[in-house]
Amino acid sequence: MVPGFSARRAALVSGVLLTLLACTEDGGEATDPHDEALCKVPAAFPKVAAASATIGVAGGGHPTLTITLDAGPPRDTLFFKLISGAGAFVGGLRAGTFAISGPDAGFSSCGLCVNVVADIVAGQGPTKFYQATAGEVTLTSVTAPYAGSVANLVLGEVDLQGTAIPGCSTKVPSVTFSSN
Numbered sequence: 001m002v003p004g005f006s007a008r009r010a011a012l013v014s015g016v017l018l019t020l021l022a023c024t025e026d027g028g029e030a031t032d033p034h035d036e037a038l039c040k041v042p043a044a045f046p047k048v049a050a051a052s053a054t055i056g057v058a059g060g061g062h063p064t065l066t067i068t069l070d071a072g073p074p075r076d077t078l079f080f081k082l083i084s085g086a087g088a089f090v091g092g093l094r095a096g097t098f099a100i101s102g103p104d105a106g107f108s109s110c111g112l113c114v115n116v117v118a119d120i121v122a123g124q125g126p127t128k129f130y131q132a133t134a135g136e137v138t139l140t141s142v143t144a145p146y147a148g149s150v151a152n153l154v155l156g157e158v159d160l161q162g163t164a165i166p167g168c169s170t171k172v173p174s175v176t177f178s179s180n
Contacts, residue, residue, distance in 0.1 A: 077117045081113040086110065087102070098137050135154055149175060
């Protein structure tokens with residue numbers, strides 16, 4: 001028995017330590033499990049071999065593409081907004097393969113803006129938004145019909161102003177898409 005510790009306190013401390021060790025992969029820092037009920041998305045979406053993208057136009061005339069990742073209900077979508085003059089498209093919209101990094105990893109600075117819009121309920125809208133912070137996007141066409149793919153996207157939760165909210169994230173390993 002440790003001096004100053006009651007048997008009850010020693011048992012409590014031992015239980016906490018065992019719990020913390022059980023939550024680590026290698027005895028290092030504890031990792032938080034993904035809470036799907038809180039995050040409203042899976043830790044990773046399944047691969048999608050061929051998806052149909054719906055074309056739209058955002059404010060400022062920027063083209064958008066929406067791809068359903070989970071039809072739900074509630075529904076989860078992969079959403080692209082292509083902004084000429086910013087991020088990957090600082091010199092204008094163009095086909096190519098682009099890493100999500102630098103300005104494109106920021107909600108308010110992206111030119112190649114990639115989001116997961118999550119937990120969309122008909123008549124109410126979405127409850128969660130995720131911004132891509134890493135991964136790769138290939139666009140083979142940046143005019144209708146649009147076509148391309150994504151690989152290894154990592155997305156973190158953001159609020160409506162684009163401020164990161166710690167705790168929830170998701171991954172999109174692979175999606176190939178085209179529009180009509």
